[in-house]
Amino acid sequence: MPTGLRWLNLEKFNPDVIHVHTFFGIGLEAVISGRVIKKPIIGTNHMSISEFACYYPGFCEDWLKENSLKYVVWFYNQCNFVTAPAKFLLAEMVKDGLTKPYQTVSNPVDMTVFGRKYRKETAKKHFKLSAHTIVYAGRLAQEKNIDVIIRAVALIKQRISDINFVLAGHGSYQGKLKEIVKDLHLENEVRFLGTFSHKDLAKLYCASDIFVITSTSEVQSMVLMQAMACGLPAIGVNWRTMPELINEKNGLLVEPGNYKKLAEKIVNYPAAETAGR
Secondary structure (H helix, E strand, O other): OOOOOOHHHHHHHOOOOEEEOOOOOHHHHHHHHHHHHOOOEEEEOOOOHHHHHHHOOOHHHHHHHHHHHHHHHHHHOOOOEEEEOOHHHHHHHHHOOOOOOEEEOOOOOOHHHHOOOOOHHHHHHHHOOOOEEEEEEOOOOHHHOHHHHHHHHHHHOOOOOOEEEEEEOOOOOHHHHHHHHHHOOOOOOEEEEEOOOHHHHHHHHHHOOEEEOOOOOOOOOHHHHHHHHOOOOEEEEOOOOHHHOOOOOOEEEEOOOOHHHHHHHHHHOHHHHHOOO
């Protein structure tokens, strides 16, 4: 919780600029500190906060969607300069009243790790994956909508018997996802691999055939960018910032929540014809 007193330490350090990456807690401390010690503040927004209203169901959800962005805009109007890794997010903030100077600044991908190409055949043997493997990486959380991918896999299985879906990551929704896998009898097709190092994650990407992400809460998905850096085609949702990364040259878009359409696009994706080669 902010105390309003952290400027005392910052004053001793005497920074040239204060750069804040969150609009709660320590973010408020940054604003207070900037005012007290008279230092410019750069604020970077990484979050589409309205997409997290799903954690407050009922009457709170609509209120949060309506008012959360207003708070975010108020916060960043206290800064001297504002950045975000996606154009859409900044445009949304401007529409809601952002008046400070701003610029899109992309997050980086370590190409010394994700630019390295492992031989697909060798990588597949390492992870024991089939010639038709879907991969997802990231937090296993409700707003990521991973259940949509799992339901799509159930349909794909009817046409591609050796389909694999592997998930790298962990999170609070893992138990629920495992229940869905069990209910759909996909225990042999869906594998939860846990959290990987970047090096092992790059190898997993190279062992896979397509990256799928159905999250509606992304500002700029690092795992999507990492997968693309490894040469994977991608399918994502046509929602908010996702079209800034996925286009007809590197993948496909599908409407959020439509697992039937997602299954169709995965089965018919051009890369599926050469999967495993």
